[in-house]
Each structure stands twice: as C-alpha cells, then as structure tokens.
Amino acid sequence: MMQTIMEIARHELITQWRSQTLKILLPLLLVLTTLIAFSHWQQQQDFIEAQTLWQQQNDANWEAQPDRHPHRAAHYGTMVFRIISPLSFIDSGVNPFVGNALFLEAHRQNSSSFKQYVSSTAYMGLGYLSGATIILVIWPLVLIALAFNSVSGERVQGTLRQLVSQGISVRQLLFGKTLAYSVISLIFLVVIFAIAIGFMLFSHVHGSDVLRMGLMFILYLFYCLLWTITVVLFSNWCRTNQQSLSALLLFWLLTVVVLPKMAYSLAEMQYPIPDRAVFDIQTAREIAKVGNSHDPDDPYFTEFRERVLAEYGVSRVEDLPVNWRGVVMQEGERITSEVFTQQYAKLMQIAEQQNQLVSHIARFSPYLLANNLSSRFAATNADSFLHYEKAAEQYRFNFIKQLNRLHAEEIDLEDDRAQKVSHEHWTKLGQFTYHAPTLKDESTRIYPPLLILLFWFVLGVFLLSRSRNEVD
Amino acid sequence: MKFIQFELRLLWQNKLFKWLMMAYFLVALLAIIWGQIGLQCEYQQRAISEANYQEELADYQQDAPLAPYDSGYMSYYLFHPVWQKPSAWSALIHGERSETTTHTRVRLLGLQSQLSNTATGNIAAMPIGKLDLSFIWIYLMPLLIAALSLNLLAEEKTSGRWSLLASQVANSGVLLTKKMLIAAGLLAVVNLLILLSAVMFTDIHFDGLWWQVAVILMAYQVCWFVITGWVISLLRSAIFNSLLFISLWLIFAFVLPGMAYLFQTQQQQPAEHVAMLFEQREFMHDSWDKDQQADFDQYLRDYPQWQATTAELDKPFDWRWYYAMQHMSDVIVADAVAQFRASRRYSHQIGEQFAWLSPVMRLQYSMNRLADTDMLASQTFLDQIADYQQQLRDYFFKFYFFDKPFTVNDFAGIPHFDYQPLGQSHIVKTLINLVLIGLFFIVLVLVQTRRNRG
Numbered sequence A: 001m002m003q004t005i006m007e008i009a010r011h012e013l014i015t016q017w018r019s020q021t022l023k024i025l026l027p028l029l030l031v032l033t034t035l036i037a038f039s040h041w042q043q044q045q046d047f048i049e050a051q052t053l054w055q056q057q058n059d060a061n062w063e064a065q066p067d068r069h070p071h072r073a074a075h076y077g078t079m080v081f082r083i084i085s086p087l088s089f090i091d092s093g094v095n096p097f098v099g100n101a102l103f104l105e106a107h108r109q110n111s112s113s114f115k116q117y118v119s120s121t122a123y124m125g126l127g128y129l130s131g132a133t134i135i136l137v138i139w140p141l142v143l144i145a146l147a148f149n150s151v152s153g154e155r156v157q158g159t160l161r162q163l164v165s166q167g168i169s170v171r172q173l174l175f176g177k178t179l180a181y182s183v184i185s186l187i188f189l190v191v192i193f194a195i196a197i198g199f200m201l202f203s204h205v206h207g208s209d210v211l212r213m214g215l216m217f218i219l220y221l222f223y224c225l226l227w228t229i230t231v232v233l234f235s236n237w238c239r240t241n242q243q244s245l246s247a248l249l250l251f252w253l254l255t256v257v258v259l260p261k262m263a264y265s266l267a268e269m270q271y272p273i274p275d276r277a278v279f280d281i282q283t284a285r286e287i288a289k290v291g292n293s294h295d296p297d298d299p300y301f302t303e304f305r306e307r308v309l310a311e312y313g314v315s316r317v318e319d320l321p322v323n324w325r326g327v328v329m330q331e332g333e334r335i336t337s338e339v340f341t342q343q344y345a346k347l348m349q350i351a352e353q354q355n356q357l358v359s360h361i362a363r364f365s366p367y368l369l370a371n372n373l374s375s376r377f378a379a380t381n382a383d384s385f386l387h388y389e390k391a392a393e394q395y396r397f398n399f400i401k402q403l404n405r406l407h408a409e410e411i412d413l414e415d416d417r418a419q420k421v422s423h424e425h426w427t428k429l430g431q432f433t434y435h436a437p438t439l440k441d442e443s444t445r446i447y448p449p450l451l452i453l454l455f456w457f458v459l460g461v462f463l464l465s466r467s468r469n470e471v472d
Numbered sequence B: 001m002k003f004i005q006f007e008l009r010l011l012w013q014n015k016l017f018k019w020l021m022m023a024y025f026l027v028a029l030l031a032i033i034w035g036q037i038g039l040q041c042e043y044q045q046r047a048i049s050e051a052n053y054q055e056e057l058a059d060y061q062q063d064a065p066l067a068p069y070d071s072g073y074m075s076y077y078l079f080h081p082v083w084q085k086p087s088a089w090s091a092l093i094h095g096e097r098s099e100t101t102t103h104t105r106v107r108l109l110g111l112q113s114q115l116s117n118t119a120t121g122n123i124a125a126m127p128i129g130k131l132d133l134s135f136i137w138i139y140l141m142p143l144l145i146a147a148l149s150l151n152l153l154a155e156e157k158t159s160g161r162w163s164l165l166a167s168q169v170a171n172s173g174v175l176l177t178k179k180m181l182i183a184a185g186l187l188a189v190v191n192l193l194i195l196l197s198a199v200m201f202t203d204i205h206f207d208g209l210w211w212q213v214a215v216i217l218m219a220y221q222v223c224w225f226v227i228t229g230w231v232i233s234l235l236r237s238a239i240f241n242s243l244l245f246i247s248l249w250l251i252f253a254f255v256l257p258g259m260a261y262l263f264q265t266q267q268q269q270p271a272e273h274v275a276m277l278f279e280q281r282e283f284m285h286d287s288w289d290k291d292q293q294a295d296f297d298q299y300l301r302d303y304p305q306w307q308a309t310t311a312e313l314d315k316p317f318d319w320r321w322y323y324a325m326q327h328m329s330d331v332i333v334a335d336a337v338a339q340f341r342a343s344r345r346y347s348h349q350i351g352e353q354f355a356w357l358s359p360v361m362r363l364q365y366s367m368n369r370l371a372d373t374d375m376l377a378s379q380t381f382l383d384q385i386a387d388y389q390q391q392l393r394d395y396f397f398k399f400y401f402f403d404k405p406f407t408v409n410d411f412a413g414i415p416h417f418d419y420q421p422l423g424q425s426h427i428v429k430t431l432i433n434l435v436l437i438g439l440f441f442i443v444l445v446l447v448q449t450r451r452n453r454g
Helices: A002-018 A020-063 A068-078 A131-147 A154-157 A157-164 A170-201 A207-237 A241-270 A276-290 A299-314 A324-362 A366-377 A380-410 A424-427 A443-465 B001-011 B014-061 B068-077 B111-115 B133-149 B153-157 B161-168 B170-202 B209-234 B238-266 B272-289 B292-302 B319-332 B335-356 B357-369 B375-401 B407-415 B427-453
Strands: A078-081 A097-105 A113-115 B080-083 B103-106
Touching: A002 A020, A002 A157, A002 A170, A002 A366, A020 A078, A020 A131, A020 A424, A020 B272, A020 B407, A068 A324, A068 A380, A068 B272, A078 A380, A078 B272, A078 B292, A097 A380, A097 B272, A097 B375, A113 B238, A131 A170, A131 A324, A131 A366, A131 B238, A154 A207, A154 A241, A154 B111, A170 A443, A207 A324, A207 A366, A207 A443, A207 B080, A207 B209, A241 A324, A241 A366, A241 B014, A241 B133, A241 B238, A276 A324, A276 B014, A276 B103, A299 A324, A324 A366, A324 A380, A366 A443, A380 A424, B001 B014, B001 B170, B014 B080, B014 B103, B014 B133, B014 B170, B014 B272, B014 B407, B068 B319, B068 B357, B068 B375, B080 B375, B103 B375, B111 B272, B111 B319, B111 B375, B133 B170, B133 B238, B133 B357, B170 B209, B209 B238, B209 B357, B209 B427, B238 B335, B238 B357, B272 B292, B272 B319, B272 B335, B292 B319, B319 B375, B335 B375, B335 B427, B357 B427
Parallel strands: none
Antiparallel strands: A078 A097, A097 A113, B080 B103
C-alpha cells in the first residue's frame, strides 16, 4: 500500500514538474517572499538599532540631569523603547500597528506612542505583506491552482477508471496526491526558511528564537498539509474541474478573508471598547472617588494623615522624621497606579471578550487558528505587546516610588520646593530590563488552537481514508 | 428587447447567479447596519465626554470668580475634549480611522506629548481589519463580477447553445458583450439598491456626495467588467480564465498595495519622530533649572501681545511662566512636528501614485477621501487641534497675564472644538484613473479580438 502511494506521489510530482503552473508560480512566489523577507529583515534590524540608540540617549539624559527636586525628576520621567522580536521579519504580527515608545512619568500612565513608520496600513485589505501572510494566505491559493483538478481531472479524463481497474484504490490515489503536494509545500517552506536562517545568522539570536522559528516551520508545514488535504478532498468530491475550482476558491475566500474580518467586526460590535477620551475620563473619575492628594480637606487623605502620624507617634506633620509631602505623593501614586491598573484591566477584559468570541468563530477558519499561533510563536502577537506594557507600568511604579522615597527622606517639609537632591542619586535607580514570556508560560494559550487544528487534520485524514472507489 | 427579456429569464433560472447576488446584497446590508451601530457608538462616547466636560466646568463655575492663581490651577486640571467628528459615510467606509486617536482630550500644556497617546481599541483585531461596506465593494465585488460573467462563454459552450447562437449572429463578440452588459446592469441595480439602503439605515443623505460615490462605484464596476472581458477574449478554458482572473485580482488587491507600503516605509527612518517627544520633554524640564525670569522676559519679547503684563514673576511659582514655557516647548519642536506632518503626507502621496496602477487601491483612496477617513483627514484633525490650543491659550492667557478674575460669565467664552472636514474629493482623478485602466484593457480586448479572427 505504502509503495503504491509513493509511486502515485512520484508520478504526480513528475507531472507537476513538467507543468507550466508550477514552473511559473513556485519561483515567482519564492522570489517575492525572499524579497519581502529581506526588506523586512533589514527594516527590523534598522528599527532595533534605532530603538537601542534612543534608549541609550534616554538613559544618558536621565543620568546627566543636574541636582533636582526628586518630584521634578519624577515629572521629567523616563522612556522605554520596545525592542521587537527578531522573528518579526517573518510574521510581523501587531508590530506595524502599535506604538513602540513609552513615556513613564509621575501620576500618569501613557500609552505606547510612535509607530515604526508613519505610513497607513489600511490599504492592505487582504493582509499585511509579509512572509507569514504569503504562506498563510497566498500559498493555499497556489495549492488550489496546482491541485484543484488532481482528482477531478483524472475522473473527467477517465484515467481514474483505468487506475482503479489496475487495482489502485481511490484512497491510495488521494493519499498519494496529498503526499505529492505536501512535498511541494515542504520544498517551498524549506527554501524560505533556509533563507530566513541565513538572515538570522547575521543578527543576535537566542536559543529560544531558534526554537520559536522551528515551531513556526512545523506550524506552516502542518497548515499547508491541511490545505493540501482540503484541496484533494474537494477535487475528489466535485464532478468537474470547474466545480472543484469554484468551490475551493469560495472556501478560501470565506475562511481566509471574510470570516476573520466578520469575526472581529462582530466582536467589536458585541463588546464595544471605550475610546481614549472616555477611558481617560473613567480612570480620572475612579481616582477622584478614592481621594485627591492635592486637596488639604480630602477625607481619604485626612484619614491617611492621622494614620501616618499615629504610626510615627507624633501629632503634627512637621514633626515627622520624613517629609510629609513625599509620603502623600507616594500614596497618591499608589492610588493612581492601582486604579489605572484596574481600569486598564477592565479595558483588556473587553478586548479579551472580543478575542474569545473570535476564537469561537476561529474554529471554522484554520487560517485564523494558524495566524494566531504563528504570531504567538514569533512573539509578535497582541499578548506579547500587552505583556511588555504591563511590565513597563510595573517598572514605572517602582521608579516613581524610589523618587518619592528620596522626596520623603532627603527633602525637608519646610521650603520643600526650593530644595534639590544630588544628581548622584540618578544613577542609582535601576534601568528597565524586560523579560518576555517564554513558550512554557504561554502553553495554555497555545494548546487550544493547536488542538482544533489537529482535530481538522484528523478529520481530513479520516475523510481521505474513507473515500470510496467512485470513478464517475 | 426580446434578447434582454430572454437573457434575464435565463439568469433568473441560474441558481448560482441568484444566490450570489442575494448573498452579496445581504452581506452589504449587514455591513451597513454594523457600520451604523459603530458610528452610533462613537456618538455615545462623544456624549459621555461632553457631559463630563460640562460637569467639570459647572464645578469650577460654583467657585467663580476665580483669582488668576486658581484659574491657573483650573487650566492645569481641565481637559478639553477634541473629536474628529465622523462623516455619515464613515459608517460604510471606515478607512484609516482605527489607526489614530479620533477622540481625546487636551489641556493647556505642551501639545505634542498629549497627542502621541494612541487609540484604545483591541490591537489583536488590527492585523485582520474590518468588514465594512467599502471592503465588500472594493475587494469582493470584482470576484462577484468574475463569478457572474467569467464563464458565460464556457457555460454556453457546455450547454451546446453557443454554436447555435453564434451561427445566428454575425459577430459573436457583440453577443457576448451584450450578455455581459446585462449581468453588469443587474449588478448596477443591486449596487444602487445597496446605496439606497444606506440612505435608509444611516445618516447618509441623497445628495451630491451620494451621487459621487455612485458614479465612482459604477466606474469601478465597469472597469472590472472590462478586465473580465479581456480574460474571456483570450478564448481559453474556464479554468485558465479563473486562474488568470484571480492572479490579476491578487496583484491589484494584495501585491501592489503591499509593495506600495513597503516602498513608503523604505523612504523613512524607523521611529524617527520620537525626537519630537524627546526635545519637548528636555526643554520643558530644563526650563525649571534655568533663570526663569530671563526666559519669561524673552517670551514677552517674542509675544508682544502679552507685554502689558507685570514683568516680574511671582515667587516661588507663577502660572504665567509655567504656561509660557509649555507653549515654548511646542514652539521648540515645531520643525520636528512639521517634518512628521510632511513625512505622513509624502507617504500618502506615494501610496496614491501607486494607486494609478491598481483600480483597487485607487477606489480605496478615493472612497476614504470622500468619507473623510483618510490620512489627510487625520492630519487636518491634528492641525485643527493645534489651532484650537492656540485659541485656548489666547483666551486663558488674558486672565493670567492681565490679572483678571475668571467670572461666572467667562465660562461661556471658553473656545469649543468643532472639527471641520477637509471637504476635498478626488473624484475626477479617480474617474480618469479608472477610465485609463478600462481603456488599457479595452485595447487589449480589441487586439485580442483581431488576433482571434486572424
């Protein structure tokens, strides 16, 4: 049985090798993908370099500050520049759409600003042009173009009847054809990844990046296999070549283009997210509900004062061993940060609800599932961006806390504003070191889409193996 | 007339044709309704921010009249909402509106750092994008046209009617053209129905803009029918036709837009505009460590309209100096902001030039302009915010610099932001572009027909 399948695959490959479609499409797509991957790699390296330089300049500026009041330094703040994943050049994920510079200051939580480029991405309605898009969106079309008539053609020409009469079952034929087109996909992917590895050798690569890249390769191969099975099955089910082609194109259009867009539009309508202005208002209102550190009669801060006075066993703020203003500043910072984190979590929860709804619909679109996994493996998905922002907020809070401590301990309450602390303090504040989540951390997010993809694969193989010997 | 009746009856009997048309109409209707719901959501958000703004003003009003020191505080805490008010058409043509913040709040501080805050939407949705009516028109309609007409000839041949028909008329090409015209006419009727539904379900009016959209939509439709006609004129198999058509569609809708983006980004340095934020921040904070009186004197020399103020600053802190330095922090980065603006415009321009090669891109640029949802609109919004801040400055500075108390009546005079759309449309350019592409393919058809006869 295995030998027959191999023989069919070999025969199909020879036929395809001689056909014009493959001769034109494969080199064309390889050249296009390589060119795009090369430009993206170059842009990625330029961007990483630019971000590193900005970070260095920011750090140097921070340390070069003169003697200042710590609260002035807290308002001066600092900036962190996100370094994108070295696999962005294959799957750019959300990178072209988000800001990459984050200004961290006292009292306020800013959002990431400044996209890598100012150009609009809105004109790429079928998807951002990248290696991953070519593999996930365009390659299925190539498979359709190559294989839509792989079985229906044999049937229409009557060769299927001959094959069956020679003792070859339709099932063997389908597996053989599937194998042949999988080999073509494999060749395509191997060439692309060989080139990509070449690029990677020129950059700073960690072991985990190699693993991630390996996973991407396996994912893409698996995705191509799924499409190959789909095309061969459709070709077997349809009576004519034209029918098979039309049905496959429609299937592609629905699962790759229409369904994903529909899913996100529907989710957005179902769970609307407050816009920038309303979000800022909601946060400000929640903070005001707790207390206003600038209001001397504020009930929360009056009670807070009593508590601090009791803690130190004194009756007046002037008698505190620490600067009362610095203590209030830190309490205010704690409240703002806490409320902001809560409000932001609410916002993210709505986004999560949207994504949940999409993930339900995604069960029917292998493209969405693979797209989700691909950007996760590449560490370019929305989660990795949000993880970074969260870590930066944590850093901001600790950073401002250290400055507030300086305020409380090094500045006297009397004539507070006129005093300064030595610039030597600035170098003592730690810099932001970001640790991206590992694949292990994300495993609970990886398994569900992977399992659904596996389900489709098993179903596909099952359908292939249950195909009956119908020759007409 | 009989021919038309016959063909119509034939089409009506064709199940695929009926189903496709119906699906197209229903999906379009759905997109209209979703778009309108989204637009209403934007209006609701706006109502929330306006109510909050009025509430805050009322709070301050209770304490009026405010001494200049207190009204200085007010300006520090008072955020004024600014909104890039969406046009009625943005419900159908979302354009670039998700890419930038369209509704935010600004106060009397350095503007650029306030404008760099990004939108709050679900970023996971961004790479996939929205299903709005413009997507259906621009990307999916060409496929519908192909499905309706690409295999007219092939089907007739299979059914055996073709040889009969072709023998009855002298020119089979004319017959085919007539058949395509009927399909095109029916699609045009459906598109008009969609446009009329838009008037019914959204705030769109039956006005000049409606006609402009209708005209470019019809031109776009004709353009794709001509492209399909060329594919048919090659007289190849139905399969070859489908593959060639889908390749053309991919080139126009995926490869060219992607290449255009790549080309645009190659003209830029990554993250080059961060300098804007950097410089503003450095200036703002350095000013605290510098001779404040000297800086203030310089400011009064640069802006003589405020010279009548008391030249000496209050100690330890004076709002006049504070807001003057905030203003100067914007002046310092004016060049960087102008560069950012030029960079955006240039990038948009390159994209538009690429659009000459692709009807898909052209229609999208054109529609986004008509709906005021493109980069030009977003830049106009930013420019108008800068103007608005100048109005706020002019208004509030009078109280701070001329030592006037802020009375109850002065609240009514606070300038209000009202976005004015750019009001340009590129309809002529669009029509010329579509006609040129159409003509190109008509020439190809004619050449091919001659070759077929020869």
